[in-house]
Amino acid sequence: xxxVAVLGAGPAGMxxxxxxxGQGGSNGARVLWLDENAAAGGxxxxxxxxxxxxxxRSYRPARKLFxxxxxxxxxxxxxxxxxxxxxxxxxxxxVSGVARMVEARRVIIATGALERPMPVPGWTLPGVMTxxxxxxxxxxxxxxxxxxxxxAGQGPLLWLYAAQAIAAGAPPALILETRPAxxxxxxxxxxxxxxxxxxxxxxxxxxxxxxxxxxxxxASLRIEQAGDELRVTWPRGEALADxxxxxQGVVPHVNLAQAAGCALEWREDQACFTPxxxxxxxxxxxxxxxxxxxAGIAGAEAAECSGRxxxxxxxxxxxxxxxxxxxGRAVRWQKRRAAWGRGRAFLDALYLPSPAQRRAAPDAIxxxxxxxxxxxxxxxxxxGATGPNQTKAFLRCGMGPCQGRQCxxxxxxxxxxxxxxxxxxxAPLRARNPVKPVSLAEIAVMPVSEADEAAVLSRR
Amino acid sequence: MRxxxxxxxxxxxxxxxxxxxxxxxxxxCAILDEGDIAxxxxxxxxxxxxxxxxxxxxxxxxxxxxxxxAAWAAFAEELxxxxxxxxxxxxxxxxxxxxxxxxxxxxxxAMMRLHNQPGWDAIPWEVQDHATIxxxxxxxxxxxxxxxxxxxxxxxxxxxxxxxxxxxxxARGATYLPxxxxxxxxxxxxxxxxxxxxxxxxxAARVVLAAGLGNARLAPMxxxxxxxxxQRGQILVTEKAAPFLHHATITVRQxxxxxxxxxxxxxEEPADTRTGPGIIAVMAQRAQRMFPVLxxxxxxRTWAGLRVMSPDGFPIYDQSVATPGAFVATCHSGVxxxxxxxELLAPMxxxxxxxxxxxxxxxxxFDVPQAA
Amino acid sequence: xFRRLRESAPIAFTFEGEAVQGRAGDSVAAxxxxxxxxxxxxxxxxxxxxxxxxxxxxCFDCLVEIDGVANRQGCMVALTPGMVVRRQRGKRDV
Numbered sequence: 001x002x003x004v005a006v007l008g009a010g011p012a013g014m015x016x017x018x019x020x021x022g023q024g025g026s027n028g029a030r031v032l033w034l035d036e037n038a039a040a041g042g043x044x045x046x047x048x049x050x051x052x053x054x055x056x057r058s059y060r061p062a063r064k065l066f067x068x069x070x071x072x073x074x075x076x077x078x079x080x081x082x083x084x085x086x087x088x089x090x091x092x093x094x095v096s097g098v099a100r101m102v103e104a105r106r107v108i109i110a111t112g113a114l115e116r117p118m119p120v121p122g123w124t125l126p127g128v129m130t131x132x133x134x135x136x137x138x139x140x141x142x143x144x145x146x147x148x149x150x151x152a153g154q155g156p157l158l159w160l161y162a163a164q165a166i167a168a169g170a171p172p173a174l175i176l177e178t179r180p181a182x183x184x185x186x187x188x189x190x191x192x193x194x195x196x197x198x199x200x201x202x203x204x205x206x207x208x209x210x211x212x213x214x215x216x217x218x219a220s221l222r223i224e225q226a227g228d229e230l231r232v233t234w235p236r237g238e239a240l241a242d243x244x245x246x247x248q249g250v251v252p253h254v255n256l257a258q259a260a261g262c263a264l265e266w267r268e269d270q271a272c273f274t275p276x277x278x279x280x281x282x283x284x285x286x287x288x289x290x291x292x293x294x295a296g297i298a299g300a301e302a303a304e305c306s307g308r309x310x311x312x313x314x315x316x317x318x319x320x321x322x323x324x325x326x327x328g329r330a331v332r333w334q335k336r337r338a339a340w341g342r343g344r345a346f347l348d349a350l351y352l353p354s355p356a357q358r359r360a361a362p363d364a365i366x367x368x369x370x371x372x373x374x375x376x377x378x379x380x381x382x383x384g385a386t387g388p389n390q391t392k393a394f395l396r397c398g399m400g401p402c403q404g405r406q407c408x409x410x411x412x413x414x415x416x417x418x419x420x421x422x423x424x425x426x427a428p429l430r431a432r433n434p435v436k437p438v439s440l441a442e443i444a445v446m447p448v449s450e451a452d453e454a455a456v457l458s459r460r
Numbered sequence: 461m462r463x464x465x466x467x468x469x470x471x472x473x474x475x476x477x478x479x480x481x482x483x484x485x486x487x488x489c490a491i492l493d494e495g496d497i498a499x500x501x502x503x504x505x506x507x508x509x510x511x512x513x514x515x516x517x518x519x520x521x522x523x524x525x526x527x528x529x530a531a532w533a534a535f536a537e538e539l540x541x542x543x544x545x546x547x548x549x550x551x552x553x554x555x556x557x558x559x560x561x562x563x564x565x566x567x568x569x570a571m572m573r574l575h576n577q578p579g580w581d582a583i584p585w586e587v588q589d590h591a592t593i594x595x596x597x598x599x600x601x602x603x604x605x606x607x608x609x610x611x612x613x614x615x616x617x618x619x620x621x622x623x624x625x626x627x628x629x630x631a632r633g634a635t636y637l638p639x640x641x642x643x644x645x646x647x648x649x650x651x652x653x654x655x656x657x658x659x660x661x662x663x664a665a666r667v668v669l670a671a672g673l674g675n676a677r678l679a680p681m682x683x684x685x686x687x688x689x690x691q692r693g694q695i696l697v698t699e700k701a702a703p704f705l706h707h708a709t710i711t712v713r714q715x716x717x718x719x720x721x722x723x724x725x726x727x728e729e730p731a732d733t734r735t736g737p738g739i740i741a742v743m744a745q746r747a748q749r750m751f752p753v754l755x756x757x758x759x760x761r762t763w764a765g766l767r768v769m770s771p772d773g774f775p776i777y778d779q780s781v782a783t784p785g786a787f788v789a790t791c792h793s794g795v796x797x798x799x800x801x802x803e804l805l806a807p808m809x810x811x812x813x814x815x816x817x818x819x820x821x822x823x824x825x826f827d828v829p830q831a832a
Numbered sequence: 833x834f835r836r837l838r839e840s841a842p843i844a845f846t847f848e849g850e851a852v853q854g855r856a857g858d859s860v861a862a863x864x865x866x867x868x869x870x871x872x873x874x875x876x877x878x879x880x881x882x883x884x885x886x887x888x889x890x891c892f893d894c895l896v897e898i899d900g901v902a903n904r905q906g907c908m909v910a911l912t913p914g915m916v917v918r919r920q921r922g923k924r925d926v
Contacts, residue, residue, distance in 0.1 A: 036889060038910055043888055052837060081908075084737055092737060097901075101737060114890050124893075126871035126883035133887035136907075141855070141862045142837035168837055242833070253890070368885075369892060371877045383626060384471075384636040387496025393503045394623045396717075401699060401760055401892040401903070427496045433737070434759055437699060437903075440722075441755030443737075444744035452738035455725045456746065599926070699903055700876040700923045718876065718923045753926040758903060 002032040008110035009035035010042020011300045012292025014069035015307030021072035031074035044300045046139040054167045083434035085260040087285045099442035106314040113250040113293035119360040122223030131247035135161045144170040147242030152176040155249040155351040163209045175215045180354040187349035197343025248353045258431035266424035273428045280313035305337035359414040367407040369400020381418035388429040404429045464490040467664035472502030473794035475670035476625035481806020483632035492640040504765025506723045507618030512610035516574045520820040528800035535799035545624035548716040554613025554708040585610040603749040615708040645681040647783040669788040672768045683782030685823040690766035692730030695723040698757040722747040767792040777821040845915040854911045861894040861906030873920035895920040
């Protein structure tokens with residue numbers, strides 16, 4: 001039995017582990033720290049152990065955090081695929097094809113974000129990747145795409161990657177910006193907060209470096225195979241490309257929290273489902289907290305703060321610190337989190353894709369695994385399916401190996417529009433254990449009770 | 461003016477099968493369903509069209525099952541012709557595999573008891589040894605000592621069946637009304653029913669309760685009884701694999717899309733529809749012993765469904781004496797019985813009267829005091 | 833194609849029986865992309881060609897067979913010397 005299990009090693013996970021250990025070493029809590037990746041850092045600080053020269057400066061502040069977390073006596077297991085979490089905090093994970101099932105008194109889910117689906121026609125073609133995927137290859141392997149690279153979409157990550165690619169000597173041939181024209185007006189009231197925030201100067205410095213790349217505006221686009229190349233078409237033009245990189249923001253990666261039974265709510269300003277959490281990160285399931293972008297997109301710096309805050313709440317719940325110590329130590333992180341939050345509202349409003357951009361076009365694939373089109377979803381809604389779960393029964397969408405990670409939001413938005421209701425009125429796609437595929441042989445050797453045996457053998 | 465000739469409460473496989481049949485009889489039919497999140501056995505079933513073990517303790521249930529299985533091929537073809545959706549029916553015989561001599565003996569004894577019941581119509585079945593089964597199913601493991609084979613057994617693609625029933629009912633003119641959880645049913649003076657839903661009232665000449673576990677609450681409103689309880693069953697399903705299981709077995713089957721389904725547990729007094737890792741592990745162990753190659757396949761989903769169980773486990777079909785025009789249909793084998801519900805039961809409901817052959821299924825059987 | 837910003841130790845492996853090279857630090861998916869393999873799998877539903885899309889373990893479009901084990905996420909498996917990598921063609925065999 002562990003005191004705390006921290007799931008994920010991005011900024012929130014690293015911070016939680018560092019805080020659980022306390023200043024200057026251990027505070028006695030037995031901590032299990034699992035991460036799916038081979039090295040800590042998460043997506044945002046991928047490759048932090050040996051960063052590329054062009055990333056070294058931006059990684060510097062996180063470096064201390066990385067070292068603090070790695071220096072604790074937490075039982076750190078990288079390369080761990082977590083496939084089971086239930087409300088009793090029983091946790092199933094596999095490392096190199098060997099599964100284990102453990103229990104923890106408290107769980108801090110820090111599984112971060114994933115890119116919002118961008119279901120344009122042709123997004124499944126080979127050669128089309130997400131901007132995040134290209135950035136992962138840049139950070140982890142030092143690989144940059146060559147030839148004509150078209151970036152299409154919107155959001156801070158798209159611009160950040162473009163600047164990194166320029167710095168790497170591989171500038172994109174074209175950026176197709178899909179940001180809805182009206183977003184600037186909607187975002188304007190948040191501009192003062194942004195300009196004085198930490199994001200403000202970062203953003204302006206970034207945009208200066210991008211002057212050399214042609215930028216065109218496109219509300220929509222489609223991609224087709226054209227011989228060995230890809231043809232990108234938008235209302236006012238077309239371009240041939242060797243690589244197309246898509247991005248329209250990031251959303252919380254909620255599958256694990258959802259499988260554990262944590263309640264989700266629709267967040268209008270970010271157009272996504274988010275686990276319901278209190279100020280300490282505690283979810284609707286007692287003992288399970290969600291920290292970092294997995295609890296709502298707030299960025300890496302805020303994720304560190306919420307990881308610390310969730311860790312302090314866990315220490316308090318375990319009786320390791322008293323309320324005064326918890327509150328006292330939390331103040332600093334709460335303030336910092338609030339400071340980073342100030343610039344966020346502007347970015348959320350500026351880069352929120354339009355409802356049409358969040359739906360699958362009739363001729364676009366919505367569910368990549370089961371190859372279900374937008375039209376099929378519209379037809380199912382017309383036949384009476386009111387949400388993604390009934391639609392799943394009709395069309396198998398969301399039933400493939402990705403388990404809805406690439407389509408859950410698209411299903412909700414497409415069905416909502418077909419029914420003429422707000423997405424908030426549509427239930428989320430259910431996520432169930434195992435949240436990642438795991439071999440039958442691994443499940444078969446998990447511990448069983450006599451009652452478990454009886455429940456199955458009574459069939460005979 | 462009534463809105464509909466008949467209102468079927470419940471949009472699962474049972475309700476859709478009956479509604480489709482009623483619409484085929486020319487009735488203006490409404491299907492009142494819940495929303496996206498509901499306890500739906502139809503989305504969680506194991507999709508067998510199964511005969512071999514059905515009817516111990518109630519021979520008429522065995523016969524009803526056999527009639528349905530026999531009608532399934534024509535039923536599937538009709539669904540395909542009406543909707544273009546193939547249900548993937550496969551009735552090439554199925555197995556109940558035994559992992560020990562003890563299990564095999566128990567299985568054999570159960571089949572003998574079933575067939576020795578008074579008034580039983582014989583069905584073909586046989587006990588096969590490991591070598592015989594291995595010829596039909598080369599993937600079986602060494603631990604399989606034998607099994608019962610029945611050539612009438614088979615399976616279907618349950619989700620495509622669900623969609624085909626839905627599409628067929630609509631094509632025949634039925635009206636599907638989702639997000640309509642029924643609050644009360646009020647019999648009207650002079651006949652007919654007012655069905656009070658969350659946002660809207662529906663008036664119908666007849667009402668058919670096909671709401672699964674919901675029938676327990678609804679039946680007394682129209683002078684009927686449906687004392688059903690939930691029993692949890694868990695299923696796990698693997699990633700798609702090239703076809704290798706050429707027959708269905710009672711606990712392991714490969715769908716026509718490639719995934720292998722493994723079920724099913726039987727848990728009384730379930731708290732919810734969550735899955736439990738221990739039970740899933742037992743099912744995985746047994747499946748792997750039956751078919752060792754399954755060990756290498758990835759499990760992509762597990763789920764639990766709530767079976768709709770009556771006190772004796774058999775279906776309830778009843779018509780109300782107090783309020784004529786009200787019917788109830790409830791069972792836990794909605795897939796096997798889909799053909800019977802659509803082609804046999806629905807015409808009876810349309811005619812206003814259940815056939816005497818269904819008399820044994822009346823819930824009045826639960827009123828009989830138990831012999832001391 | 834992709835260009836490398838830094839060189840690390842070469843790692844020999846085979847893809848579809850052919851001897852090829854990746855680099856230390858590569859995932860299997862990254863190594864294949866660097867070799868110009870854009871679509872290492874085709875889908876189990878329609879047989880359409882697909883290639884790595886997310887590179888972070890959430891899309892399952894980089895599936896390959898590694899050392900005889902089908903349907904592995906190429907982006908989540910570190911390349912090691914001597915690996916035998918094959919395309920994932922549709923539904924896996926058992």
